[in-house]
Amino acid sequence: MIKKAIVPLVLVALATTTMSIRAAAEKKQVMLDKVVAVVGNSSILYSEVKETSRMLIERRRQAGYPSDRDPFNEALEALLMQKLLYNQALIDSVQINTSDIMQRAEDQVNAMVEESGSILKLQAEHHMPIYDLRELIRRRYEEQSYASAMQNEVTSKVTITPGEVERYYKQIDKDSLPIIGQQYVYAQITKFPKSLVEAKQRTRERLLEMRERIITGQTKFSVMARMYSVDGSAIRGGEMEPTVLAGFVQPFADALAELKPGQVSEVVETEYGFHLIQLIDKKGDIYHCRHILLRPTYTAEELIEPMRTLDSIADLIRKDSITFEKAAMEFSDDAYSKRNGGIVSNHDLLERYNAFDAKLTATRFLEEDFGMGTGKSIEDYNAIKQLKVGEISPAFRSQDLVGNELSKIIKLVEVIPPHPASLDEDYLRIEAMALADKQEKEFRKWLDKKIETMYIYIEPEYRNGDFENKHWVK
Numbered sequence: 001m002i003k004k005a006i007v008p009l010v011l012v013a014l015a016t017t018t019m020s021i022r023a024a025a026e027k028k029q030v031m032l033d034k035v036v037a038v039v040g041n042s043s044i045l046y047s048e049v050k051e052t053s054r055m056l057i058e059r060r061r062q063a064g065y066p067s068d069r070d071p072f073n074e075a076l077e078a079l080l081m082q083k084l085l086y087n088q089a090l091i092d093s094v095q096i097n098t099s100d101i102m103q104r105a106e107d108q109v110n111a112m113v114e115e116s117g118s119i120l121k122l123q124a125e126h127h128m129p130i131y132d133l134r135e136l137i138r139r140r141y142e143e144q145s146y147a148s149a150m151q152n153e154v155t156s157k158v159t160i161t162p163g164e165v166e167r168y169y170k171q172i173d174k175d176s177l178p179i180i181g182q183q184y185v186y187a188q189i190t191k192f193p194k195s196l197v198e199a200k201q202r203t204r205e206r207l208l209e210m211r212e213r214i215i216t217g218q219t220k221f222s223v224m225a226r227m228y229s230v231d232g233s234a235i236r237g238g239e240m241e242p243t244v245l246a247g248f249v250q251p252f253a254d255a256l257a258e259l260k261p262g263q264v265s266e267v268v269e270t271e272y273g274f275h276l277i278q279l280i281d282k283k284g285d286i287y288h289c290r291h292i293l294l295r296p297t298y299t300a301e302e303l304i305e306p307m308r309t310l311d312s313i314a315d316l317i318r319k320d321s322i323t324f325e326k327a328a329m330e331f332s333d334d335a336y337s338k339r340n341g342g343i344v345s346n347h348d349l350l351e352r353y354n355a356f357d358a359k360l361t362a363t364r365f366l367e368e369d370f371g372m373g374t375g376k377s378i379e380d381y382n383a384i385k386q387l388k389v390g391e392i393s394p395a396f397r398s399q400d401l402v403g404n405e406l407s408k409i410i411k412l413v414e415v416i417p418p419h420p421a422s423l424d425e426d427y428l429r430i431e432a433m434a435l436a437d438k439q440e441k442e443f444r445k446w447l448d449k450k451i452e453t454m455y456i457y458i459e460p461e462y463r464n465g466d467f468e469n470k471h472w473v474k
Contacts, residue, residue, distance in 0.1 A: 037080060037458045040087030042143075044079045052079060073465030080458075080472055084450055085147035094153055096145045097241040105138035107235075154446050155439040160431065168434035169423045177420040180429060183364040184384050185414040187324060187342030189313060189332040190398075191306035192406050199296035203274045207267045207294055211276055214264055221264065221278045224292055230273070230403070231293035238290035239280070245287060252277065256287055272402045295404060303397065306407040310395035314409045317392055324392065324411050333406065343413065348375045348401050362428055364416060375401035380410060387412040444469075 037044040052075035060067060067074070089096075109130065116122040119130050126133055193199065210228065213219050222237025233240055245253045252275060255268045259279035268275045273295035280288040313331055316322050322330075328342030336347045346362045370381035383393040392411045400406055421430055451471040463473045 035459070036462050037076065037083075037456070039080055039083035039456050040454050042083040042087060044076070044083060048079060049076050069466055069468075073462075073467065076458075076462060076465065077467050077469070077472065080456070081447070082143065082147045084447070084454055084456070085150040086143045087454065088450055089146040089150035089153075092150070092153070094146060094149045096142070096149050098142070100236065100241065101138060101141045101145055103236045104141050105134055108137050108141075109134045151443070154443055158435065158439045158442050160435045160438055164438065165427070165431045165434045166423065168437060169421075169430050174420075178429075178433070179418055180421050180426050181366050181368075181418050183366055183416040184412065185363050185365075185416070186344055186380070186384055187328065187411045187413055188334065188337055188344055188380075188408050189310060189324070189328050189342055189410075190334040190337075190400075190406050190408040191310055191331070192333050192404070193298050193302045193306050195298060195302045195305075196296060199298055199302070200269075200274070203294050203296050204267050207274055207276050207292065210292065211264055211267070214276075214278075221276075221290060221292070225290060228294065229292040230295055231291065233291065233293075236290075238278075238292055240289055240291065242283075242286045242288040244285050248287075252291075256289055259289075273404070298405060303405065303407070307395035307397070310407055310409045314392050314395065317411075334400075342411065344376065344380075344410075346375065380408075383410055384412055389413070389415060 033045055033047045035043045036046050036049060049072060053071040056071045056075055056078075060071075112133075113119055113122050113130075116125055122133070123130055128136075206228075210224050214221050214224060222239070225234050225238030228234075229238055231238070245257055248256060249270050249272070252268055252270050255265045255275075256277055256279060259265060259277065261279050261281050263279055265275070265277040268277060273293050275294075276292045278290050280290060282288070309331075313322075313327050317324050317327055325341035328338045332338040332342060337344050343363055344365075350361070365376055367381060370376045370378055377398045379396055379398045383396055387393060387410075389412050393409050395407050395409050397405065397407050416425075419425075421433075423430060447469065448471055451469070456472060456474060458473060467473065
């Protein structure tokens with residue numbers, strides 16, 4: 001299964017913890033460490049395998065599932081796969097975000113210093129200077145990132161047709177069909193604060209003040225980003241992964257294209273909020289930049305106002321003075337749902353990732369479909385749990401897909417109870433299963449070919465383990 005292809009990389013990533021770094025430090029104790037395998041230009045140490053197997057055992061314990069496989073051997077195979085993917089990624093010139101790796105390594109070291117109590121204690125525990133420890137962690141994160149990127153290069157090229165989905169479904173034993181959990185269909189009416197214009201102006205003014213401080217040399221762009229940006233890149237001083245202009249939303253891309261290295265843009269508004277952008281450098285068509293993102297903020301009174309409006313609308317609907325569908329069309333600020341009687345779909349999510357296709361539209365949502373980055377907030381789910389079919393919630397605060405503040409009321413339209421997966425009712429979920437199955441098979445074929453052509457050596461005493469892929473031992 002595809003999970004078996006992916007899980008080893010996750011396990012190896014989990015092994016990059018304080019324990020695994022401590023194990024690496026044990027290399028100085030020759031009696032306890034040695035090379036057990038070599039893949040391409042990468043060696044695998046006994047200490048690496050031991051610590052990865054410990055993490056595997058802990059993961060099994062937490063998940064509550066047993067395994068017949070020896071954890072040491074399973075860990076060795078996971079590392080063999082990671083080293084192979086890493087070496088192939090270098091051969092194929094696969095690109096990764098190195099700035100993110102450096103920040104992750106720095107965060108890891110800072111956490112370890114805090115746990116140890118001081119830098120001196122940490123260095124004593126690991127028998128190496130902190131800069132060597134930081135470099136060791138950085139290399140491990142880098143290897144994991146290359147391996148994951150290489151695996152994604154292989155699996156992302158796999159596509160599936162409706163005919164293949166149907167054949168996949170028919171070959172599943174009906175007693176083995178997955179159970180689809182309880183699903184919800186709901187409708188919404190949303191309202192942004194009326195003071196949105198004023199809030200936007202306040203945000204522009206804050207960014208203009210920051211820009212002035214940066215340009216006059218009072219502070220650095222990266223410092224301001226860390227302090228004030230609401231984007232995930234804030235932890236890296238606003239630094240974004242180098243990419244082509246088409247990888248940025250408009251008009252962010254337009255503003256970036258006009259900048260020279262080191263130059264700071266005017267305030268730029270996008271669907272995500274308001275930005276200041278600084279170009280770090282440009283190599284060919286690849287732009288490397290950092291940015292500060294702010295979203296409009298509101299006073300308590302400004303946030304209460306749309307909730308009052310929505311509660312009034314809900315009262316009219318409950319009194320049959322207006323239907324929910326008509327109220328959604330007249331009053332809702334959500335462009336995606338208002339024309340469909342307020343029914344919530346995944347249209348916004350598909351459009352955001354440039355994957356919109358009518359056949360991918362979904363209006364049924366599982367509990368796990370609610371959460372950050374899905375466009376279906378936890379607040380939505382919490383409101384749904386309190387409703388019976390046909391009921392309307394009180395107004396509550398929420399956020400849209402890109403994090404903008406809004407308020408909404410929702411109506412529970414339908415609850416679909418748990419049931420065995422059906423091709424008619426659950427096509428998208430079965431399609432995802434069929435695609436994962438096909439990706440796994442293609443990845444296994446690719447892996448077999450790479451094992452044949454890449455240099456792999458395993459010390460004789462470790463060759464008799466129960467390897468899932470029998471080609472490792474040559």
